[in-house]
Amino acid sequence: xxxxxxxxxxxxxxxxxxxxxxxxxxxxxxxxxxxxxxxxxxxxxxxxxxxxxxxxxxxxxxxxxxxxxxxxxxxxxxxxxxxxxxxxxxxxxxxxxxxxxxxxxxxxxxxxxxxxxxxxxxxxxxxxxxxxxxxxxxxxxxxxxxxxxxxxxxxxxxxxxxxxxxxxxxxxxxxxxxxxxxxxxxxxxxxxxxxxxxxxxxxxxxxxxxxxxxxxxxxxxxxxxxxxxxxxxxxxxxxxxxxxxxxxxxxxxxxxxxxxxxxxxxxxxxxxxxxxxxxxxxxxxxxxxxxxxxxxxxxxxxxxxxxxxxxxxxxxxxxxxxxxxxxxxxxxxxxxxxxxxxxxxxxxxxxxxxxxxxxxxxxxxxxxxxxxxxxxxxxxxxxxxxxxxxxxxxxxxxxxxxxxxxxxxxxxxxxxxxxxxxxxxxxxxxxxxxxxxxxxxxxxxxxxxxxxxxxx
Amino acid sequence: xxxxxxxxxxxxxxxxxxxxxxxxxxxxxxxxxxxxxxxxxxxxxxxxxxxxxxxxxxxxxxxxxxxxxxxxxxxxxxxxxxxxxxxxxxxxxxxxxxxxxxxxxxxxxxxxxxxxxxxxxxxxxxxxxxxxxxxxxxxxxxxxxxxxxxxxxxxxxxxxxxxxxxxxxxxxxxxxxxxxxxxxxxxxxxxxxxxxxxxxxxxx
Numbered sequence: 001x002x003x004x005x006x007x008x009x010x011x012x013x014x015x016x017x018x019x020x021x022x023x024x025x026x027x028x029x030x031x032x033x034x035x036x037x038x039x040x041x042x043x044x045x046x047x048x049x050x051x052x053x054x055x056x057x058x059x060x061x062x063x064x065x066x067x068x069x070x071x072x073x074x075x076x077x078x079x080x081x082x083x084x085x086x087x088x089x090x091x092x093x094x095x096x097x098x099x100x101x102x103x104x105x106x107x108x109x110x111x112x113x114x115x116x117x118x119x120x121x122x123x124x125x126x127x128x129x130x131x132x133x134x135x136x137x138x139x140x141x142x143x144x145x146x147x148x149x150x151x152x153x154x155x156x157x158x159x160x161x162x163x164x165x166x167x168x169x170x171x172x173x174x175x176x177x178x179x180x181x182x183x184x185x186x187x188x189x190x191x192x193x194x195x196x197x198x199x200x201x202x203x204x205x206x207x208x209x210x211x212x213x214x215x216x217x218x219x220x221x222x223x224x225x226x227x228x229x230x231x232x233x234x235x236x237x238x239x240x241x242x243x244x245x246x247x248x249x250x251x252x253x254x255x256x257x258x259x260x261x262x263x264x265x266x267x268x269x270x271x272x273x274x275x276x277x278x279x280x281x282x283x284x285x286x287x288x289x290x291x292x293x294x295x296x297x298x299x300x301x302x303x304x305x306x307x308x309x310x311x312x313x314x315x316x317x318x319x320x321x322x323x324x325x326x327x328x329x330x331x332x333x334x335x336x337x338x339x340x341x342x343x344x345x346x347x348x349x350x351x352x353x354x355x356x357x358x359x360x361x362x363x364x365x366x367x368x369x370x371x372x373x374x375x376x377x378x379x380x381x382x383x384x385x386x387x388x389x390x391x392x393x394x395x396x397x398x399x400x401x402x403x404x405x406x407x408x409x410x411x412x413x414x415x416x417x418x419x420x421x422x423x424x425x426x427x428x429x430x431x432x433x434x435x436x437x438x439x440x441x442x443x444x445x446x447x448x449x450x451x452x453x454x455x456x
Numbered sequence: 457x458x459x460x461x462x463x464x465x466x467x468x469x470x471x472x473x474x475x476x477x478x479x480x481x482x483x484x485x486x487x488x489x490x491x492x493x494x495x496x497x498x499x500x501x502x503x504x505x506x507x508x509x510x511x512x513x514x515x516x517x518x519x520x521x522x523x524x525x526x527x528x529x530x531x532x533x534x535x536x537x538x539x540x541x542x543x544x545x546x547x548x549x550x551x552x553x554x555x556x557x558x559x560x561x562x563x564x565x566x567x568x569x570x571x572x573x574x575x576x577x578x579x580x581x582x583x584x585x586x587x588x589x590x591x592x593x594x595x596x597x598x599x600x601x602x603x604x605x606x607x608x609x610x611x612x613x614x615x616x617x618x619x620x621x622x623x624x625x626x627x628x629x630x631x632x633x634x635x636x637x638x639x640x641x642x643x644x645x646x647x648x649x650x651x652x653x654x655x656x657x658x659x660x
Contacts, residue, residue, distance in 0.1 A: 111513075220591045220612055332557040332586065332640070333593055335593050337592075338588050379588075382585075393580065393581075393640045393641060398641055
């Protein structure tokens with residue numbers, strides 16, 4: 001079943017209001033299943049060479065037109081602040097970008113709570129130093145098409161002097177389409193008004209498009225501040241690029257130390273996320289996994305929290321409940337719709353191995369690179385890292401943190417509500433360590449043309 | 457650095473601080489000089505302790521999870537009268553603040569013949585994390601109160617954060633008795649305490 005068939009057929013709700021032909025495909029197009037692809041990170045040392053690179057790329061960067069059709073293969077491109085500088089964007093235009101974007105993800109580490117093991121000092125050396133200028137991402141649904149898109153990408157960035165390849169990171173194709181901790185992921189995406197597809201059951205009411213794409217009204221009525229000139233900002237979006245390494249050994253050791261049988265381990269693993277490995281939510285499958293439910297996009301997200309206020313099925317601190325609390329009463333005045341991000345998760349490295357328990361297994365390169373996309377991705381990521389990931393106060397959970405992507409302090413706990421008394425597990429560790437990150441701007445196709453034709 | 461070297465470094469640091477306090481108080485009123493001479497031993501302990509000073513972000517002071525926001529804002533003509541009248545009618549009821557869930561307290565003081573407002577609050581976390589939420593959730597509560605301030609751009613304005621920052625004054629010192637207790641945690645502990653008492657009453 002395609003996504004189009006899976007969604008509401010109300011014609012009015014589906015009429016696209018966004019300029020889909022100008023917005024890059026990655027902003028709206030869902031990751032294929034299975035998926036294959038690469039991220040390519042480039043450095044540009046000369047404005048002419050940078051603009052030549054963009055001019056070569058533009059004809060091959062795909063738009064979001066018909067993004068709901070089963071995807072074939074596509075290429076997207078983003079630029080960091082230094083990248084915009086490197087291709088010769090004028091100073092007044094550079095100054096119109098938000099401060100967090102201008103200084104970059106590493107400089108915002110205190111606001112992002114990227115400290116301790118996640119501190120930029122511990123990142124892979126290419127990240128956080130202002131030398132990543134352009135990021136390309138190739139997505140595809142078969143290995144063969146992946147190779148073809150990469151040929152196109154290479155023909156754009158190879159053979160240009162002063163354009164250097166810093167990293168090529170292949171991703172995708174885990175057995176059963178699972179991520180590096182063994183879960184199906186990427187299920188709950190924010191529904192976007194005017195994107196041409198109505199919400200899936202359980203997705204909630206569509207959120208104003210201006211929260212995700214620049215140039216459209218946001219939830220407060222007005223468009224969000226937009227980089228200038230208009231042609232550069234409109235139909236663009238910001239991207240938080242974050243590379244995580246999954247500590248599979250630590251994760252498996254935690255499951256084994258706190259659950260006696262395989263059934264109990266799987267239940268504990270489901271309590272951490274709020275979903276079984278198949279993607280089936282505990283709200284609808286509280287006792288045992290239901291792979292058919294997990295695989296069905298019309299059912300696997302169709303729930304609310306009103307009949308589970310204490311978190312007896314999905315713990316208040318579970319990963320999916322933190323990242324989208326839906327109708328959970330929160331202790332702080334919050335408009336949940338203001339803090340959502342489009343996520344394009346891309347798994348890299350070895351597949352998940354349930355028997356990997358050694359410390360050497362923690363060292364194996366394996367994890368996920370996320371693209372977090374919205375019209376204010378920097379502000380939203382800072383909010384999420386501060387409030388919903390590395391704290392628990394908003395759900396009355398003290399200083400407990402997100403069990404999957406939180407950075408745990410020594411002696412950290414995870415609470416599983418039960419009757420008559422809750423179970424509190426001590427000694428939860430950091431299971432995903434940040435290895436690097438950058439903020440990118442994903443311009444519209446017209447903006448890419450504008451950039452390619454800059455002079456000076 | 458050896459433990460001995462650290463100890464010597466620490467002693468030097470405290471001695472230097474005492475020297476500076478003495479210098480500051482060299483021309484203090486006699487009562488202050490006498491108090492310093494008598495109270496120096498107690499003061500030494502505070503001078504020797506590690507710093508508790510933290511920043512609450514771009515502006516303001518923090519201890520643990522609790523931050524302070526202090527601002528003095530000139531009022532619109534007639535604004536002082538409106539604020540005084542409104543606060544009087546509210547009789548200490550601030551449902552909006554209850555909803556916000558991060559405010560420990562709020563203090564409104566009209567200064568200089570009601571031409572300026574001193575607004576001070578203790579709050580949890582980052583001061584601007586939830587500004588966007590105010591815009592969609594309680595815009596009217598904010599505008600009703602603060603429209604009386606000269607130049608209030610409106611809570612929906614894109615320059616609202618800059619306006620707020622421009623009137624904020626970082627406290628020179630900030631003390632919090634329970635720096636790890638947020639409003640949410642305090643309410644949770646109140647509930648836990650009540651439940652525990654009820655349980656003990658039943659079994660006792």
